[in-house]
């Protein structure tokens with residue numbers, strides 16, 4: 260799991276950020292952190308997943324009051340009930356139960372053996388290809404960010420933008436959520452903190468025109484990335500989807516082949532509701548990857564399992580707090596481990 264903080268020493272100022280020339284492609288590639296030695300990395304993910312682990316790990320430990328425990332139907336039923344408390348859903352929980360039954364039924368087992376099996380099963384359920392951020396053959400790479408209101412879009416853009424600039428890339432932000440004045444202001448503050456360009460329209464301006472101008476600006480200044488924020492709510496859901504479609508078309512006209520990445524931001528505290536959010540967006544908005552925000556505030560981090568199960572979309576990043584550096588490239592191995600151990 261690659262963390263933004265890995266190469267930096269002290270604060271979040273853009274000057275310091277600019278001194279970390281690590282390539283984003285590598286930083287956004289799952290597993291790359293292991294090559295860094297990754298000392299503080301698991302610690303950070305572990306603290307981000309604390310609430311979920313408290314539910315999952317503690318509950319499972321409770322099943323082992325004595326030294327060992329016989330794996331019978333009663334045990335498997337209790338295990339299942341505990342698994343689904345993390346909002347992982349019945350499909351993934353069933354698979355875990357079956358795997359534990361397959362390996363241990365009729366035997367007296369120790370906690371560590373069961374934890375190990377569950378960790379392995381979660382890891383294999385989460386395995387995915389193409390976890391890294393897309394990159395166009397020639398710059399700019401255009402990233403569109405979509406999701407319901409309050410899911411964490413603008414904050415995730417700020418973190419991603421910080422990460423990219425910290426790794427030596429230039430970028431232009433586009434304040435495409437013109438539906439709410441506060442959203443433009445919020446992204447402008449992020450741009451100021453990061454020290455990058457931003458394109459804004461007047462309140463109520465056509466979001467597609469802001470998106471167009473953002474790509475235009477990125478081409479003009481030779482930026483590596485253009486990242487475009489969008490509204491999470493319009494008068495109706497179908498209005499919103501039409502708007503996103505229009506934005507995609509307009510961007511694609513200005514720069515054929517773009518957007519190269521459409522990131523769907525989901526709120527991990529919403530648990531299973533995040534699934535219905537994803538259903539609403541994924542096909543209509545042409546999503547290419549998921550950002551699972553607010554894992555740190557959620558005891559429902561297990562929701563990543565049904566998200567991976569039900570959508571043909573890789574989870575690319577996880578949000579672990581409100582700060583500039585509180586985001587990580589998603590890596591199934593570290594995630595499974597942080598979910599159960601520690």
Ligand SMILES: Nc1nc2c(ncn2[C@@H]2O[C@H](COP(=O)(O)OP(=O)(O)O)[C@@H](O)[C@H]2O)c(=O)[nH]1
Pocket residue numbers: 406407408409410411412413414415491524552553554555556577578579580581585
């Ligand atoms: N704890 C925590 N809070 C977050 C995270 N991402 C976003 N938030 C907070 O969630 C709220 C909504 O985020 P915002 O980016 O404005 O959502 P948007 O409406 O989708 O743009 C804000 O208060 C953010 O600070 C995260 O990873 N962890």
Ligand SMILES: [Mg+2]
Pocket residue numbers: 409412413414436442488
């Ligand atoms: Mg926003």
